[in-house]
Amino acid sequence: MTGPDERELVVRAFDLGLTLESGQFFRYERRGEAYRLVVRDRVFELRQEGDHLRYRGVDEAFLVRFLGLDRDSDLARRRLRRHAWLRPALDHARGLRIVRQDLWECLVGFLCSAVSNIPRIRRNVEDLAALYGRRVGSGDLVARALPRPGKIRNDGSLRSVRLGFRGQRLLELQQRVDEDWLQSLEALPAADQRRWLMTLPGVGEKVADCVLLFALGRDEAFPVDVWIRRVIEARALRRKAGFDKIREWASSTLGGDAGYAQQALFVWARHTGRGALSHDEPPSRGASRPNRTRGASGAR
DNA sequence: ATCCAGGGGGATT
């Protein structure tokens, strides 16, 4: 079904499915060969065929910025290749991009991410939108937007979303920020952005770094979750280390490319399961090996 | 049944 309103864009070094399904962004839904996304009041569909990206429901300028197509991922990947231990992850993550999403929506998503998993986070944000969001889109591209700060009712209805202990944090979060707060944060230096983000309920170092990387365009941010801790300990440091030490080490080693490295490691570790986490084999060059040890496919 | 999931926050050591 190629509507007359469908347009296309030539893309290179880009894998739509890998980028969308890498856990940076949660409001997407597969529709056959296409993906339907909701970003604030935009509802749009994307479909990749080789180096052609077909899209409808958005304008090109927004799409290019949102998908990070205006940034030189090849350059970052070439610099990162100097680190031999990163090569398997980079090879696996060909076409990966770092998205640049809405600040508030990113905050909500990663607030919901605490001790959760991607399918559940996606369900949580969909439920929030269904319950509190206003109708957006037009034609066959209609959906509910994620509620803006203050629009989540504090009347007990939130419990139907089954957020667990994250529910109260979300209610407190929407009281602490408003559109002005969010807008002024964007103009601050990165260190200040991080500090202010961490004053918010439910936002610690990891969530703050996710927001810096996936919404504020801070390429040096390096979110450390359990997967990243394990894969860094196994493949790079080759010893145990705490979250703090890993952050420091990655930041000083990877610098401005840390964020891309982190996301490549994340998708690689999840797709290869235990293979990415074993200390025994030296980091081999060559492509990703489908090294799943028994049903340990914690990801898809 | 038991463990763990893209953590945060407060208390204790």
Add this chain to the structure above:
DNA sequence: AATCCCCATGGA
């Protein structure tokens, strides 16, 4: 500054 524990669900 490192460690413990709890937070509420859900899926394996």
